[in-house]
Amino acid sequence: MAEIVLGIYTAHGPQLNTTPDEWELRLPADRKRRHWFKGKQYDFDELIELRRDENLGAESAIEAMQVRYDACQEAVGSLAETWREVSPDVCVIFGNDQRECFHEDITPMFTVFGGETLDHGPLNEEQEQRLPPGILQSEWAYRPHDTVTYPGLPELAKRVMEEGHRSRFDLSWSLHWPHNPDAWHHGTPHSFTWIFRRVMENKVVPTLPLICNTFFPPNQPTATRCYEFGQMVARAIADWDSDLRVAVCGSGGMSHFVINTEIDQLFFKAIAERDPEPLCALPQDLLMDGTSELRNWISAAGCLFGTELSGDALTYQPCYRxxxxxxxAQGMIAWT
Ligand SMILES: [Fe+2]
Known part of the structure; x- marks a missing residue:
């Protein structure tokens, strides 16, 4: 029986990989779009008015941002150190696609990647030019300089499909990443490659990517369904006749592109108490925009709550800009 020996819940966003002066490159985009916050949508000026009493001007001063940045780098270092110490044989990642692989023609709810290998490579010049300011500068944390091939985990992928059938999940199945030549991306989505590059430090073990459509309505799974998905994957791992030591990661979040510390703290509390109820009770309209990626934490919780593993939060840094x-908001928890 395969054993889960490490559990990780982690943010993976660009602000972890860029300096505070580069964070500010995102401000023109912030000002332009409408943002989900606590179940409603607002424009930038409405948010300033709404949050006037929260002292966010001071929170987003360059000195404050630098303190947050330094704390994040230390926590990423701790996460990588934990990975090295535990040294798992294989990895299962609950991650998402942000129009990197799946586009408006088809957006599956849950996809199991069953390929022998996962390709990944640098962007060409034209694709790089399509990246918005503040994102381009973070690419080093998601992409190699040359095309690489990472090992997949097809044996476990097939077991997840079988357990999915038994558990009444209708899953999508992929053997290689969908490739759209007009897209800004090709290869493995960032929610997986951030783990490869900054947690595994490029010593990538065979990995099973489980892709959830966290972002794009109308077929985002409910919080409860994400939790059940994680429980189903835990059963597939437990039934796997193998002596391999497995890491399980939930990759994404925390609240963004507008920070909501209340929802982040709800996650820390529920995970510390191994209590699925507050997670499963989260309504769809609280899990929108980047915050939607917390669905990957809920699936990881479904997979990890039944294990003996435990551990503390490595950091919580609401990185206001x-x-x-x-x-x-950057948060990380490691269970060993
Ligand atoms: Fe993301």
Whole structure:
């Protein structure tokens, strides 16, 4: 029986990989779009008005951002160190696709990647030019300089499909990443490659990517369904006749592109108490925009709550970049 020996819940966003002055490159985009916050949508100026009493001007001053940045780098270092110490044989990642592989022609709810290998490579010049400011600068944390091939985990992927059938999940199946030549991306989505590059430090073990459509309505799974998905994957791992030591990661979040510390703290509390109820009770309209990626934490919780593993949060840093509260809350938990 395969054993889960490490559990990781982690943010993976660009602000982890860029300096505070580069965070500010995102401000023009922040000002342009409408943002989900606590179940409603607002524009930038409405958010400033709404959050006037939260002192976010001081929180997003360059000195404050630098303190948050330094703490994040230390926590990423701790996460990588934990990975090295535990040294799992294989990895299962609950991640998502952000229009990197799947586009408007088809957006599956849950996809199991069953390929022998996962390709990944640098962008060409034209694709790089399509990246918005503040994102381009973070690419080093998601992409290699040369095309690489990472090992997949097809044996476990097939077991997840079988357990999915038994558990009444209708899953999508992929043997190689969908490739759209007009897209800004090709290869493995960032929610997986951030783990490869910054947690595994490029010593990538065979990995099973489980892709959830966290972002794009109308077929985002409910919180409860994400939890059940994680439980189903735990059964597939437990039934796997193998002596391999497995890491399980939930990759994404925390609240963004507008920070909501309430929802982030709800996650820390529920995970510390191994309590699925507050997670499963989260309504769809609280899991929108980047915050939607917390669905991957819920699936990881479904997979990990039944294990003996435990551990503390490595950090929580609400990395504000404006007085409107835009930015990304960075959080990490490691269970050993
Ligand atoms: Fe993301």
């Amino acid at each position: 404006s007085e409107a509260g835009t930015g990304t």
